[in-house]
Amino acid sequence: MRQVSVDIGGTFTDCFLVYDDAYVEAKSLTTHHNLASGFMEALAQACAQIDLDVQTVLSTVDAVRYATTLGTNALIERSGPSVGIITTAGFEWSVPLMRARGYGDGLTEAAQVNLPGADRPVPLVPVTRIAGVQERVDYAGTVVLPVDEDDVRRQVRRLVDEGAQAFVVALANSVVNPAHEKEVERIVLDEYPTHLLGAIPIVLSHRVSGRKGEYTRTMSSVIDAYLHDQMYHGLGSLEVELRRNGYTKPMLLVHNSGGMAQLNSTSSLQTIHSGPVAGLEATNYLSGTYNQPNIIATDMGGTSFDIGLVTSDGVKFYDFNPVIDRWLVSTPMTYLHTLGAGGGSIARYDRLWDAIEVGPESAGSDPGPACYGRGGRLPTTTDANLVLGYLDADNYAGGTIKLSLRRAQRAIEEHICKPSGLSLIEAAKAIKRKVDTNMAAAIFKEVAVKGYNPKNFVALSYGGGGPLHACGYANELGIQNVLVPPFSSVFSALGAGNMNQLHIHESSLYLMVYDATTRQMLGDYRVFNDNVAELAAKGRNDLLRQGADPADIRSRVEVDMRYGNQLAQIGVVCPFEQLTSHRDVIELLDLFSNLYAHRYGEGSQAPEAGVRINVIRVVSYVDHEKFDLQPTHADPRPAPSPSRWRECHYPGIDGAVKTAVYDVAVLDEGHVVEGPALVETPRTTYLAEPGWQLTVGRTGSAVLAKTI
Structure with missing residues (x-):
């Protein structure tokens, strides 16, 4: 097997390369201005580890699999084209009314408590770019009123005069009889042939969503059209870059439904949240190979913390009406709960409640946490971890990013210590405690609402920051065991390679x-x-x-x-x-x-x-061939002497604690490390807090077990 799998997150771009018997992981900072740059940089790092150049690898791999945040970025930045909606006359206000309570969709739970005080999102399509046309199909698909062709032409011309650069055709009951949507498409193409419209799409709602529900089906189509332009050009430039480096096969894109497809069979809407979904699919596969029927998948990256479930009863959780940004849509997606609790999540002092809050805002990769030295001035989770002693400033991200302890201290002192009166260490502890508590509360809610007990689950902790915080949220939940999977820092990228x-x-x-x-x-x-x-x-x-x-x-x-x-x-x-x-x-x-x-x-x-x-x-x-992720079978035995020692601070413990630090290279399968201890790998750090022990497994996997 030879393949490249890449997952682009808000902060890091993760690469997992399988080349014959070699399994290689690599990371680079995400380049939001041009995702292809970060993609190629991560791939170059992976290729260097097996002493091959990028051109040699790309010309011989079986597939390149890609999970992208292009669509998410376009929504955040509101950088899509001007979309016009053509709907059935009388339904023009379906989207602006948003089912009467749509202004609460996508808000935090705290904001949803006060819906009368909530603000409506700025619409992707203003009322002036919504046109009703004379036609009607009933609930059974029977034509009640044929399409008035002259009326359609008038409305299309008006939308173009209003600045529409893409058309969404969303007619009532088109999912049971799409003939009228196809007729409107024919008329639009007759008025504005493809050589004039170029790559700007005409999106028919029945092709995006096959379910009834006029508002959700229309919004699904609007978001698909809104993302199309950036997806088309962004992925097109990446494909050109791959072709330039010798890759001739079709690129495969990860879908948020739990599968993947070629670029020509992928709609823009299907790529939203595709990275975290890939991680959950890898969890599902690992559940069988590790004989762990109940797993809570937790993915802590630089921007967010994603939660998913794999259960012994085989229930696969889908969200058939997910909220994307601030809009309810009707496209099936693998269910995940996302929390703004990543390594780059920004900490702040809330004067009203006299409390430390963390997230959901993130420093991302540009400028990043204050300790990155790239212009960030606000304190983040990563800054707190550095101050508490958990991170090695000289060997972060494989030594590619040098961390500045002084910048981290300054950010926490200015924004947390001064307004709160806390000392530097207490402020850093408060940040970590808040992050861990937020994650634990979100996990408990997701598991309990579905009728399960978190104590009957094993937590799976992956992502760049996951193993550093696993003991923290496990303590809050009463979970006794945490499994760190193989290649944990790029586990979602690995999952992309294991998808069908x-x-x-x-x-x-x-x-x-x-x-x-x-x-x-x-x-x-x-x-x-x-x-x-x-x-x-x-x-x-x-x-x-x-x-x-x-x-x-x-x-x-x-x-x-x-x-x-x-x-x-x-x-x-x-x-x-x-x-x-x-x-x-x-x-x-x-x-x-x-x-x-x-x-x-x-x-x-x-x-x-x-x-x-x-x-x-x-x-x-x-079905596609899967990676070998077999569990460890080695007998437990004491670990060798630590590589060095470091003074670390832990919530709930006064003063510094002498903590053993291990280089992962000196540990073998079966070695047991007693906490408090840190195990440093080139791309992440495992933390066994006091009262925990870590058992080393195969290919970078580990089991964290509570001892007291």
Whole structure:
């Protein structure tokens, strides 16, 4: 196996290179002005470790897999094109009204408590660039009013006069009959042919989201169109750079649905949060190889802290209506909770509450934490860790970044010590304690809300800052064991290399599986089977277009079911792809009932309201070869003498504590390090706090276990 996997985060660009039997990790600072620069720098570092040049590697690898933040950056900076919306007449205010409470989407929990005081986000599409056209399709897909071609032409010209650089066509009920959206597209292209529009897209909402819900479907399409320009040019420049260095195969992009696809089969919306999703997919694979059925995946990078779950009952958590930035959308994404608690998260003193707060604002990579010496003046988590003695100023990030202790001290003194009256060390401890508490609270909520007990889980800690804070949040939660995976600092990049090519297609429908009024089960299976066949064909064609072997294509069918008109909706994985008998229907009803009881409690089922299917979803995929991530089998034995000692400070302990410092090169598989101790690797630092011990595993993995 030969492949390159890269995950671009807000602060660091991570690279994982597999070249025959060599597994290599590398990091570089993210270059937000041109992501290709950081990409190539990280790749060059990885290639140097196996004594090969970039051109040799790129000309011989099987694939380059890429998780990007281009779309996220475009939303943050509001740097997308001017988008115009064409919708059904009478629905022009669906987006501005935002379902009446949309102004609370994307806000912190504290802000959502006071929704009347919340501010609406600045709209991506102002009211003046929303046009209604004369047409109508009913809920069943029947044409009630044909498209008025002259009216469409007038509205399109008006939108262009208003400055529209991209069109979103989002007509009512187009997911059950897209004929009118296709007709509007034809008219737009007739008015403004492709050689005039260039790369600016015309986005049809039924192609972006197959589910009903006018607001969420329209916003999904708007964000897709808004990101298209920057994604097109950014990824295009990266592809040119790869071609210039000898790579001739298609580039594979990680999707937030848990799969990947070629650039020509990827929409902009599918790349949002793709890096953290890759890490969760790696966690899912590691759960099986390490025989750890219940894992809390925690990814602490430079900007954020991401939380995901892998459970023994096999439930895969999707967010079918995620909030992206400040907007609710209807594209399926692997569920993750993101917290502003990374190494670059900025600390501040809150005078009102007389408390230290950390995040969600981040210093990122430019200017970065104050200790980077790149112009940052605000204190961050990394500055606190340096002051507390956890980091080696001369060997941070493999020695590529020299840290300034004095700059870190000055930032904390000016912004935390002076207003709070705390000493330097106490202020740094308060920052670490706050970060750890924030992470623990977020983990507990995510696990408990889903009906699980955090104490029954093993925490998986990865990302550049994860192993440094793992003991801190584990102490708060009462978790006894923390697993640090192989190549932990670039684990999300590794996950990108372990993902399958995958596409998800879904369709809204109203299908009664059990009618409580007539007390009859579904007897006509044609609607279900026809929808599944159509969606499976779309997924199959996507994969065939990318060169997949037809014999390798697999699929699974999922349905969203609910009791009557309840809002609670459960995703059920069907054990079959076609309904053939009443026995299949009964099996599906039993699966739904059991899942509903597991989620909401036995006795909460309500079959007297009837059971219906609202969405059919087909996941089409091709399995790919996976990395070898086998657990350690060595017998535990005492570690050798420390490489050196350092004075460190820990929350809850007065005064400095003499702490053993180990260079990872002197430790072998099975060595047990008693805390307090630091294990330094070229790209991250493991911290075993007092009362913990660390057992070294294979390829940089480790187990942190509480001893008291």
